[in-house]
Amino acid sequence: MNAIPVRLQGNEGSGDTPGRSTSVITRTKPKTKKPSLYRVLLLNDDYTPMEFVIHILERFFQKDREAATRIMLHVHNHGVGECGVFTYEVAETKVTQVMDFSRQHQHPLQCVMEKK
């Protein structure tokens, strides 16, 4: 639950119109909602070249060579690994970019997203 700080707005204690209260409750803090976050994952396969996966991580996930190599080897050894965490639309865009780029280069690399 989320407490909402409020302020009374009206004529209480104003000295106006005794006996006729017109107060309303107003929000004092803007109502904000944190966006849901999604992990973008790469899946291992036996055919996509390691160098191609490193390139994907550099190009679409802004990883430096060292981080990209570490993530690629993690996927290679464990079957799946995280490339980043994004809001829904950004995650969806990354998945599409990776899948399209891999397809264009005739690699079977799979990229998926999952809610955190």
Ligand code: TYC
């Ligand atoms: N297993 C691949 C190979 O040995 C390399 C690879 C790593 C493929 C990560 C996909 O997401 C992947 N060439």
